[in-house]
Amino acid sequence: MNKLQIKEYFNKISNERDKWRRRNSYYHKDIQFLLSFLIPRQSKVLDVGCSTGDVLASIHTNVGKGIDFSPAMVAVAKSKYPSLNFEVMDVENLELNEKYDYIILSDVIGFLNDVQGTFQGLHKVSHNKTKVIITCCSQFWEPALKLFGKLHLKMRQPIQNWLSRGDIENILYLAGFEVIKKGERLLCPKYIPLISTFLNNVVAKLPLIRRLCLVNYFIARPKTGNQITSIPAATVSVIIPARNEKGNIEDAIKRVPKMGEHTEIVFVEGHSTDETLQEMERVKIAYPNVDIKILVQDGKGKGDAVRKGFDAACGDILMILDADLTVRPEELPKFYQAITNGAGEFINGSRLVYQLENDSMRTLNIAGNKFFSLMFSWLLDQRIKDTLCGTKVLRKENYEKIKKGREFFGDFDPFGDFDLLFGAAKLNLKIIDLPIRYQARSYGITNISRFKHGWLLLKMVLFAMRKIKFV
Incomplete structure (x- = not known):
């Protein structure tokens, strides 16, 4: 309601x-x-x-x-x-x-x-x-x-x-x-x-x-004193991986707020079949006052797209926004505030706090998210309510450290979520859940295969037990 x-x-x-x-x-x-x-x-x-x-x-x-x-x-x-x-x-x-x-x-x-x-x-x-x-x-x-x-x-x-x-x-x-x-x-x-x-x-x-x-x-x-300290304004890069999301590209441009000293939008196109790339090129011309980069990923999967976007980003702060816009772009300033005021060093979106819109997340997806949130909270010794929310925010300097330590875990995460979460935990970054309202997509269909990816994630949990917990 x-x-x-x-x-x-x-x-x-x-x-x-x-x-x-x-x-x-x-x-x-x-x-x-x-x-x-x-x-x-x-x-x-x-x-x-x-x-x-x-x-x-x-x-x-x-x-x-x-x-x-x-x-x-x-x-x-x-x-x-x-x-x-x-x-x-x-x-x-x-x-x-x-x-x-x-x-x-x-x-x-x-x-x-x-x-x-x-x-x-x-x-x-x-x-x-x-x-x-x-x-x-x-x-x-x-x-x-x-x-x-x-x-x-x-x-x-x-x-x-x-x-x-x-x-x-x-x-x-x-x-x-x-x-x-x-x-x-x-x-x-x-x-x-x-x-x-x-x-x-x-x-x-x-x-x-x-x-x-x-x-x-x-x-x-x-709060009093220096429990949360102010940090000067920073530049922001919003990474938007997109595959078959033509109908959402212009909305993303219109709705991503300006944050900090400067905000750039980095689209990473994932070999779409619905002219998503052409739509990106069109809006870049149509919105000359918006700083837009367009990349085409070399490999497959969201994780590969995110890594390519992060490498090309110029901002001090890196944000991931899924192109389906089920997380409202208008929520991004909350993430900016949380990371710039020192509330956390890795800000993880959580869709499982507020009442969900009808059809915004299927029942099996909810159950899977809750199971993996319990597992990863235990594995990482920090509270994580929603591991699979696409919106995650961190500073580029910390991402570079995660990137350097990636060989410790290996490149086995097709989503990109766990690669970042594991890396942040290994660096002892403070991970904070930020509640957002999750809404049903208005264009296209989900690119997630629940059972195939669920099995991959289960194997990832077992792998993480060996790499992080039982050491």
Whole structure:
């Protein structure tokens, strides 16, 4: 669902919201208790996604403000709590000039279009001692909550992003926040006399078992000092390997943003049969103000094309963008920011955080990606959620080091993804996942053979065990 559809949904159910809150009062009262416990009295509080106002009203705040992008929800909140300050506002386009001591996002992040951008925007309303408190439901409970909705045991909700604990911490890090405390609550979200209290106050606190709780919460603060340092602007080369992608070439030119001091686009054509090369030559003439290089790869496979593009690139920063544009070119500035501010040295796109568009990734592809992400996180001792996302970014000086050490692993990767990941890990580069929204291709068909390449990747994992892990 897009943002407009989500807003319409919340407007529609605004008059029913409190009825469902009463039916599940045990859950909502526990969230309110947690927030009241964490937030000192007389703090200045901003409640993001305030709904009908109950959370803000439950906190003993000196100055409080609730914002929500649903006008109907805000109208209900104002009628219930006329002495409190509520305003219609989209947190993804925050327009506030005040600073707050505590910022609450309770059951909100699953409905955001751009979680990283939202977190970054919170700096505008934060001072150096601000605490951001996030509560959300655990991924583990997703099937049960969907079932409860169908059985009318809870309010049915639109499709949302189910972010893992690691996803949330990683996005906070990318957005310039550090997690200082985290925890879990509610093993039993319904009230059962004596049993609920025992399960939630005793059993839910035990190691391992606490991971089964419904609610995850995080307390974060703005990063301080030199934890992420600024690096001067750099030049950028965007490498676009393309085979039978004629219909996407001009779109790529139009949509790749200008980044840093200068941005060049390097097309690497892979022996297409649909006049992709001719289209590249046409757009180079049609867009004289864009720095475009056109190469034709000598060998086969995306890995070969990427290496040829990297060798010809002039930029300080190298970016890979797949020509199918299933990763939006408009996302590239996030990668630029992450590598220039020192958040990471190898920025790896992750398609497996946000809810996927219909048909954007087939079920077997998703399963394969998740399997290989677990394997490679273990192999490389760094968190890697999506090994096969085509968008990867690193500095050219580090690529040259990877290239020099390539003989250690051998040239056996047709994709290019694992050649770079292995090399980055061998150099002890800091690898960071950057969540992106993955969309269905609008032109052509995928060039990936799931079973053939899946078998190759499995052999690659076994090879990497010998080369990296068991040494």
